[in-house]
Amino acid sequence: MAMLKKDKPIYLLDEPFNGLDLESNHVLEILLTLLKERGKTILISSHILDPLLRICDDIHLLKGGKLEQNFSKDNFENVEQALFGELAQKAKAVIERAL
Secondary structure: OOHHHHHOOOEEEEOOOOOHHHHHHHHHHHHHHHHHHHEEOOOOOOOOOHHHHHHHHEEEEEEEEEEEEEEHHHHHHHHHHHHHHHHHHHHHHHHHHHH
16 A cells, blocks of 8 residues: 555555455545545445445446446445346345245
């Protein structure tokens, strides 16, 4: 994370929340929020959804290397359905067949 100390207009972070304990995760969220407040653009790729829902202005869903859907902060409630809706239906069908 030393790169975050440099004063750059854009930061690109790949899975920055991986392997962090709870305190470090919280500190990273604070740092990213401060950078955002200073007008910095931060691009984050992550499969850890919760911090993204808290700190991002937009979330873009990639599937198969292609941009599939865009979500702005006012419709983040649809992100989980887009990510897990089909999976939930398949899991429910498997469980019902097993019972």
